[in-house]
Amino acid sequence: MRHGKYRFLAGSLIVPLTLYGVFVLSPYLQAFQLAFTNWNGVDSAPVFTGFDNFSKLWDDPLFLAGLRNNGLMLLVVPLAVIVLALALAAGTRGTKVYRVVYFFPQLLSVAIIAVLWQFVYTPNSGLLNGALSALGLDSWRQSWLAEPNLALWCVMAVMIWSSVGFYVVLFSAAMESVPGDIMEAAAIDGAGPVTVFRRITIPLIWESVQVGWIYLGIAALDGFALVQIMTVGPGGPDNSTEVMGLGLYRTAFTFGKFGYASAMGVAIFFLTLSIAVLLLRVTKRERVEMA
Amino acid sequence: MRIKHAFLTLWAVLVTLPLLWALMSSFKTDAEIFDSPWTPPASPQFDNWSRAWEQASIGQYLFNTVIVVGGSLALTMLLGALTAYCLARYEFPGNRFLYYTLIAGMLFPVFLALVPLFFVVDNLGMLGTYHGLILVYAAYALPFTVFFLHGFFRSLPGAVAEAAFIDGASHAGVFFRVMLPMARPGMVSVGIFNFLGLWNQYLLPRVLNPDPDHYVISQGLAALAVSQGARSDWSGLFAGLVIAILPVLLAYVFFQRQIRAGLTSGALK
Numbered sequence: 001m002r003h004g005k006y007r008f009l010a011g012s013l014i015v016p017l018t019l020y021g022v023f024v025l026s027p028y029l030q031a032f033q034l035a036f037t038n039w040n041g042v043d044s045a046p047v048f049t050g051f052d053n054f055s056k057l058w059d060d061p062l063f064l065a066g067l068r069n070n071g072l073m074l075l076v077v078p079l080a081v082i083v084l085a086l087a088l089a090a091g092t093r094g095t096k097v098y099r100v101v102y103f104f105p106q107l108l109s110v111a112i113i114a115v116l117w118q119f120v121y122t123p124n125s126g127l128l129n130g131a132l133s134a135l136g137l138d139s140w141r142q143s144w145l146a147e148p149n150l151a152l153w154c155v156m157a158v159m160i161w162s163s164v165g166f167y168v169v170l171f172s173a174a175m176e177s178v179p180g181d182i183m184e185a186a187a188i189d190g191a192g193p194v195t196v197f198r199r200i201t202i203p204l205i206w207e208s209v210q211v212g213w214i215y216l217g218i219a220a221l222d223g224f225a226l227v228q229i230m231t232v233g234p235g236g237p238d239n240s241t242e243v244m245g246l247g248l249y250r251t252a253f254t255f256g257k258f259g260y261a262s263a264m265g266v267a268i269f270f271l272t273l274s275i276a277v278l279l280l281r282v283t284k285r286e287r288v289e290m291a
Numbered sequence: 292m293r294i295k296h297a298f299l300t301l302w303a304v305l306v307t308l309p310l311l312w313a314l315m316s317s318f319k320t321d322a323e324i325f326d327s328p329w330t331p332p333a334s335p336q337f338d339n340w341s342r343a344w345e346q347a348s349i350g351q352y353l354f355n356t357v358i359v360v361g362g363s364l365a366l367t368m369l370l371g372a373l374t375a376y377c378l379a380r381y382e383f384p385g386n387r388f389l390y391y392t393l394i395a396g397m398l399f400p401v402f403l404a405l406v407p408l409f410f411v412v413d414n415l416g417m418l419g420t421y422h423g424l425i426l427v428y429a430a431y432a433l434p435f436t437v438f439f440l441h442g443f444f445r446s447l448p449g450a451v452a453e454a455a456f457i458d459g460a461s462h463a464g465v466f467f468r469v470m471l472p473m474a475r476p477g478m479v480s481v482g483i484f485n486f487l488g489l490w491n492q493y494l495l496p497r498v499l500n501p502d503p504d505h506y507v508i509s510q511g512l513a514a515l516a517v518s519q520g521a522r523s524d525w526s527g528l529f530a531g532l533v534i535a536i537l538p539v540l541l542a543y544v545f546f547q548r549q550i551r552a553g554l555t556s557g558a559l560k
Contacts, residue, residue: 004461004462005381005383005462006383008377008461008462008463009377009381009383012373012374012376012377012466013373013374013377013389015370016370016371016373016374016433016437017374017389017393019370019426019429019430019433020393020396020430020433020434022411022430023408023411023412023426023427023430023431024396024404024430024431024433024434025392025396026407026411027404027405027406027407027408027411028396028399028403028404028407030407031403031404031406031407034406034407041410084302087298088298088299088302091295091298091299092299095299098299098302098303099551100547100551101303101306101307102302102303102306103547103551104306104310104540104543105306106554107487107491107539107540107542107543107550108491108536108539109490109491109492109493109508109509109535110491110493110509111491111493111509111510111512111513112491112509112512112532112535112536114513114516115512115513115516115528115532116309116310116313116532117309118516119309119313119316119529119532120309120312124325125324125325125326125327125328125525126328127308127309127312127328129328130327130328130329134329161305161306164302165306166554166555169551169554169555170555173555218400221400222400222402224402224494225493225494225513228513229513229516229517244402245402245494248402248405249405249497249498252405252406252409253409253498258406258410261405261406262406262407264402265400265402265403265404265405265406266403268400268402268403269399269400269402269403272400273398
């Protein structure tokens with residue numbers, strides 16, 4: 001009855017596997033190879049240079065600036081997003097219309113978000129300085145993206161602005177699955193709302209929170225599109241908004257140092273992987289089973 | 292209670308204000324924009340919108356995006372469903388190996404592949420072409436699609452497929468007429484997820500699509516904003532920005548519940 005099984009399998013799998021092999025798998029493997037060469041895209045054969053590219057990375061002020069800035073994003077953005085999203089998710093119990101609004105930025109391309117916020121931060125005609133003047137805070141007006149001390153924070157604010165809504169929806173969906181009688185029982189036992197939230201809600205929705213940490217941690221190592229579109233240079237005043245992805249992009253497609261850029265890619269890969277594993281371990285908790 | 296609502300409203304204002312402000316600015320003249328960011332336009336400048344659509348090529352960029360996203364979405368869904376189905380419902384040597392090789396693609400940051408990918412696409416003569424972007428988009432959307440649908444096809448009952456086989460249906464017939472329709476909820480979720488992901492691509496077209504005539508919307512808008520030439524036409528740029536946001540907003544208004552459910556279920560997988 002099931003004759004032709006292998007013909008069907010071969011016919012179905014050949015196209016997707018070829019596509020995946022050519023455009024995904026082979027570039028990933030080639031990147032590890034290129035990272036050990038000084039290939040510039042013009043010479044016919046890449047010359048093997050061992051770990052040269054990787055030791056150069058440690059003396060490259062631009063890459064180190066990127067590493068530092070991505071590191072700061074990693075410390076600030078996930079924590080801020082998760083705290084804000086938890087608070088907003090807890091607050092919107094029963095009032096769903098807020099969530100509909102909060103979620104919207106998630107749907108916008110990061111490129112569109114970058115253009116929008118570049119307008120908001122514009123010194124003379126931007127929304128932010130206009131709002132400050134309207135509130136009588138003229139002395140707070142800044143050229144936001146041109147100040148080395150402020151530019152990276154402005155970029156991080158946009159990251160937070162655009163991701164909070166998604167996690168509000170994610171967390172509130174998880175909160176809705178927490179049975180109400182557990183909360184009531186705790187309240188009857190004399191627990192205040194804050195205690196209930198900390199001791200009952202958070203442990204019961206921890207799986208979603210953990211997912212949030214990992215996704216946001218990985219996203220904090222990117223930032224390419226925002227920085228490339230929003231900040232001057234790009235990379236900001238005094239490289240204050242330089243990120244690793246931007247360094248890779250420029251090294252490859254502006255300077256044509258493809259071997260060196262691949263080494264940056266390998267470094268980014270291992271950093272991303274370590275951060276994901278680290279966050280997975282740090283956020284690990286006993287799973288609370290609901291009967 | 293009052294503090295809570297003030298906080299909730301504050302965030303709602305923070306989210307909507309920049310968007311509404313961009314909408315208002317898209318109807319102002321350049322002089323009005325420079326004069327004061329707050330005041331509404333004296334008379335709405337619809338001309339900004341037509342300038343953005345034609346002179347700034349936003350219309351062309353939207354058209355390109357529809358072709359590239361439409362093509363790659365159809366390809367991803369067809370190939371992703373077929374692959375997930377074969378791997379989930381058929382025993383054959385190498386099945387597990389193929390599955391893990393495929394979903395390993397989700398582990399790697401795209402930055403790692405960027406340089407070799409550029410040369411792969413270049414060597415195939417596909418830089419800056421619709422079909423090049425469509426194939427690359429589909430290839431990168433494949434791992435998640437397979438991962439998501441694999442679980443879905445696994446959980447479907449086998450009895451219906453058995454009955455169809457006994458009735459003499461072919462393998463392809465069982466897939467297209469029996470199993471695929473049963474997997475519809477999963478297809479909708481992952482379809483929404485892929486649509487938004489592909490529509491919003493920036494890094495891949497930025498590297499693989501250097502031809503301005505073929506720019507997709509996110510790329511085209513960013514290029515307009517960055518290029519100094521467009522700086523003189525702020526009002527047109529605001530209009531372009533709003534035009535780029537509108538399709539997604541409209542989709543959200545009509546399908547907001549499915550979109551939120553589709554995106555969050557994707558995250559938790």
